[in-house]
Amino acid sequence: MAATKSTIPRFLQINKNSSLSQKMMVVGLALTLFFIFIAFFAPVFQWVGIIQNPTDSLINPIHEPPSGKYWFGTSRQGYDVFARSLFGAQAALQVVFLATALSMVVGVPLGMLSGYLGGKLDKMFLFIMDSIYTLPGMLLSVTLAFVVGKGILNAALAISIAYIPQYYRVVRNHTVSVKTEVFIEAAQAMGANTWQILSKYLFFNVIQSVPVLFTLNAADAILVLGGLGFLGLGLPDEVPEWGYDLRQALEALPTGIWWTALFPGLAMTLMVVGLSLLGEGLNDFVNPRLRKQIRG
Template structure:
């Protein structure tokens, strides 16, 4: 399962890297260039996936959307890891008032449904790639915090931690040397599963008109624009962005589940 998930994700990475070169090299139409194209043109050799209501090439926008989705998701989960993991270690190791305040804050955020919280944050931050990544980042920080804090609380009572304290090791050195090494093994699994979820949430934000500006190719917003045309038989404007989103989520989910099975087998 790890192999198939990795294969799908790598294919998307290749598409994200190659598509700009194909578009600006003239091999694919530009994603926002549609004034001279017929609207709702059927898939053909000229437009492989047809055109949308503005005459824009659906294939170009779908392929370009791969890079946009990966960029936003990468920023979101990376920021969530770099915020949630240190806070989880600090809270689990230090305890006391800091722990209670952080737990209260993170549990409050965690109880709010992911899509609802991301909608509120996206509305407050505004539309844009960085703002969408920040909104998703805040949504996923509590998950890393909870997992890492619980693991830190279990590890900090080990004898080698007490021995390090006895030898005069500082708290920062213990957290960096011992705790981080022991709790970081669960992060790759959570990261890939969160990435899969983030693709769906980003698509949901785009569908609601709260994700990225319309001129940026994004699967959710393109599906929203295609919604009114589907009952009239224009199926291609919604099919290809939805299929691209589904396959990427499938690949990330397979990768996450495979990594979880792999780490579980190693522990046994």
């Protein structure tokens, strides 16, 4: 028997703008997969001799323009810009996805627990999360980076704090609306405890917006990581990172050395665009009202 429209979950129904959403998702997914590919295979490219070691100074030539030997040229430190651009994608993915995963792991359970239990616990969490949410994300990440220091895990931790309230607010709002449904009341009447209700009945009904938040936060986190690297607060100096390379290239720009800034900046831009398109496409496809809920 063919499924009717009413039997299809709302978040799987395709709206009238689905063609545009699908195009956005395809382009965004293609760009995202491209950077995942180069991040994964960058060590292989180095091993077979396609690129240089991104942390080895070539001594000579310094500030070599793009050529057949050095596709993206070399920096004033003698680094191969092409190698550092590729390995920069690896560092970005490690930090960004770790940061967004940490914020999701904290924000989703807190949002479910707060929305379901309500009362003083809910008010306390709302106050804490709203207080964090009012702070500029970049400023908060910079402050925390000063405290925890450099490193992949430390940078991810500094970035993740700013995104926890977003997961919390969206999941809490969904939980508040779902917990009054008949199937939740039936589970309570049958003696299901809080853990059982949260894990078996609420979880899969309130997380449909989480993948959207994950991709959009990942796009924003790349810019935050780049800002930390530009300020010298992100990763150790020997780790290839786009923001740090842009900072080093800034001094060479007035002298016409454009390639050391162009290629890391272009890589960062394309990766942000890819994740943003993927997130916006998912946003329209999964829940067109998500954007209003986040901004509200």
